[in-house]
Amino acid sequence: MSATQNKxxxxxxxxxxxxxxxxxxxxxxxxxAAKKSRADIIAEISASGMKGRGGAxxxxxxxxxxxAAAQDSTKYVICNADEGEPxxxxxxxxxxxxxxxxxxxMTIAGLAIGARQGIVYLRGExxxxxxxxxxxxxxxxxxxxxxxxxxxxxGFSFDITIRMGSGAYVCGEETALIESLxxxxxEPRNRPPFPVDTGYMGHPTVxxxxxxxxxxxxxxxxxxxxxxxxxxxxxxxxKLFSISGDCERPGVYEFPMGISISELLREVGGEDxxxxxxxxxxxxxxxxxxxxxxLAYEDIPTGGSIIVLGPGRDMLGIARNFLEFFVExxxxxCTPCRAGTVKLLEGVxxxxxGRCSMKYLRELCALGETMQLASKCGLxxxxxxxxxxxxxxxxxxxxxxxxxxxxxxx
Amino acid sequence: MxxxxxxxxRQEIKAWGDMYGRDRTALIPILxxxxxxxxxxxxxxxxxxxxxxxxxxxxxxxxxxxYSFLDHKPKGRFVIRLCRTISCDMHDKDRxxxxxxxxxxxxxxxxxxxxxFTLEWANCIGMCDQGPALLxxxxxFTRVTPDKVHDILEGCRRAMGVHAQEQMQEQLV
Numbered sequence: 001m002s003a004t005q006n007k008x009x010x011x012x013x014x015x016x017x018x019x020x021x022x023x024x025x026x027x028x029x030x031x032x033a034a035k036k037s038r039a040d041i042i043a044e045i046s047a048s049g050m051k052g053r054g055g056a057x058x059x060x061x062x063x064x065x066x067x068a069a070a071q072d073s074t075k076y077v078i079c080n081a082d083e084g085e086p087x088x089x090x091x092x093x094x095x096x097x098x099x100x101x102x103x104x105x106m107t108i109a110g111l112a113i114g115a116r117q118g119i120v121y122l123r124g125e126x127x128x129x130x131x132x133x134x135x136x137x138x139x140x141x142x143x144x145x146x147x148x149x150x151x152x153x154x155g156f157s158f159d160i161t162i163r164m165g166s167g168a169y170v171c172g173e174e175t176a177l178i179e180s181l182x183x184x185x186x187e188p189r190n191r192p193p194f195p196v197d198t199g200y201m202g203h204p205t206v207x208x209x210x211x212x213x214x215x216x217x218x219x220x221x222x223x224x225x226x227x228x229x230x231x232x233x234x235x236x237x238x239k240l241f242s243i244s245g246d247c248e249r250p251g252v253y254e255f256p257m258g259i260s261i262s263e264l265l266r267e268v269g270g271e272d273x274x275x276x277x278x279x280x281x282x283x284x285x286x287x288x289x290x291x292x293x294x295l296a297y298e299d300i301p302t303g304g305s306i307i308v309l310g311p312g313r314d315m316l317g318i319a320r321n322f323l324e325f326f327v328e329x330x331x332x333x334c335t336p337c338r339a340g341t342v343k344l345l346e347g348v349x350x351x352x353x354g355r356c357s358m359k360y361l362r363e364l365c366a367l368g369e370t371m372q373l374a375s376k377c378g379l380x381x382x383x384x385x386x387x388x389x390x391x392x393x394x395x396x397x398x399x400x401x402x403x404x405x406x407x408x409x410x
Numbered sequence: 411m412x413x414x415x416x417x418x419x420r421q422e423i424k425a426w427g428d429m430y431g432r433d434r435t436a437l438i439p440i441l442x443x444x445x446x447x448x449x450x451x452x453x454x455x456x457x458x459x460x461x462x463x464x465x466x467x468x469x470x471x472x473x474x475x476x477y478s479f480l481d482h483k484p485k486g487r488f489v490i491r492l493c494r495t496i497s498c499d500m501h502d503k504d505r506x507x508x509x510x511x512x513x514x515x516x517x518x519x520x521x522x523x524x525x526x527f528t529l530e531w532a533n534c535i536g537m538c539d540q541g542p543a544l545l546x547x548x549x550x551f552t553r554v555t556p557d558k559v560h561d562i563l564e565g566c567r568r569a570m571g572v573h574a575q576e577q578m579q580e581q582l583v
Contacts, residue, residue, distance in 0.1 A: 088538070
């Protein structure tokens with residue numbers, strides 16, 4: 001049991017399968033990186049083929065390379081610890097148990113792109129982790145792993161500060177996160193310009209997920225070939241999955257990329273599932289007949305949220321819960337997302353009351369497709385995903401309902 | 411608000427300004443401190459912050475109203491946030507919600523008349539493997555069942571005092 005769990009009393013330990021993070025020698029990655037040129041560090045990350053572990057799947061090496069190439073004396077490395085996707089809790093486990101590895105990854109990124117300042121944007125809901133993280137940072141400063149001339153390398157200076165979020169899901173979107181750090185409402189920016197060019201305070205900024213940074217440290221420690229040798233051609237390496245819902249052993253598990261859903265369900269004791277929601281509220285609902293599909297960027301991409309839906313689950317109730325989430329969390333800046341999420345939720349209520357015509361359902365689906373195309377940021381673009389996939393896969397279940405109680409109006 | 415209270419608040423905000431700086435990036439950290447200490451961010455506080463950072467008070471209000479952990483209206487000493495998102499929902503968060511309302515005598519979004527408790531919904535708090543989960547201020551409680559609600563609230567009531575946060579930790583472990 002970790003210190004965090006003791007301190008919070010009412011929290012239970014999270015089940016975790018064996019994680020590679022535990023077997024990496026502390027600061028090996030950083031020591032290796034300190035001996036390399038900046039270009040060689042980025043080449044190592046690029047050669048590993050790692051794509052961003054937050055879910056969007058942008059190649060990490062390309063991101064670092066763009067930021068490194070940008071001409072500016074001030075650059076930033078931001079760790080996106082605003083883990084808000086429903087069903088995701090791997091970053092909480094990483095920060096509780098392996099925060100050294102995350103800070104190591106940030107320091108390596110700082111060296112690679114030429115940044116001297118790192119910021120962890122920690123979600124407000126995880127504020128109980130802050131004292132632990134501050135203590136680790138302080139220890140790393142005394143160990144000369146942060147500060148001036150790290151590991152004796154001339155000119156290698158880097159330090160990390162922690163900034164707290166204040167309860168806004170949209171701030172997990174990197175430009176909204178930067179807005180929030182700058183003291184603004186967390187409203188996403190237009191891209192381009194991308195943060196690697198114009199980021200925090202207008203300076204080149206790398207924003208990486210907690211897990212991405214931890215893997216970056218592992219890759220520098222164990223070599224790109226080790227990472228590339230695992231997974232599939234297009235989706236290399238290992239990935240942490242947060243598994244919850246109707247299964248016997250929910251928790252955080254490490255699997256190679258490209259694992260099939262049925263294999264994963266066997267590991268966690270959820271073989272009788274009716275469907276699996278992959279990627280949280282913004283992800284897709286995969287029915288049992290498609291459990292042979294794989295979790296990889298070329299098949300079903302995911303940030304690692306896996307919600308197992310057991311045989312008795314009402315799919316419309318699931319869709320409703322997700323849409324309520326998006327109605328609440330939409331920042332309201334662009335119309336497709338602000339108004340579209342509300343119309344889809346009203347549609348689900350009509351379906352629950354058994355009062356939705358097929359014609360109207362098709363209009364709702366067309367609206368969902370418009371939202372995917374026309375919304376400004378990833379939140380709006382992905383908000384109709386769950387609804388559309390549930391309508392597609394479970395149309396028979398959701399039409400012509402006679403069960404008024406399911407409408408659940410309190 | 412008494413003049414002495416206004417002065418005290420002004421001094422506090424100045425001190426936070428010294429700690430976090432006086433540019434726009436300091437805005438949210440300063441607002442978080444005010445929220446933590448006073449359980450709300452009053453219009454008066456927003457005005458002082460705006461003057462100090464040399465921005466319009468509307469800019470400050472815009473930020474306060476955007477974030478769900480910042481609030482203009484007074485909140486209770488203990489803010490209870492029950493997660494309503496999918497995994498907690500699938501594990502009977504509705505029953506926990508019902509019991510919280512019964513035991514506190516308020517509905518979601520309300521504060522008890524004695525100013526002790528505010529009841530709110532939270533979106534996913536990252537405890538999906540052990541739902542239903544709730545936050546009491548910064549503290550997490552997981553696998554909450556309706557019969558545990560009373561114990562959690564009693565723990566808060568016992569902890570009312572100068573060192574409420576620390577005591578609550580000790581008593582509830």
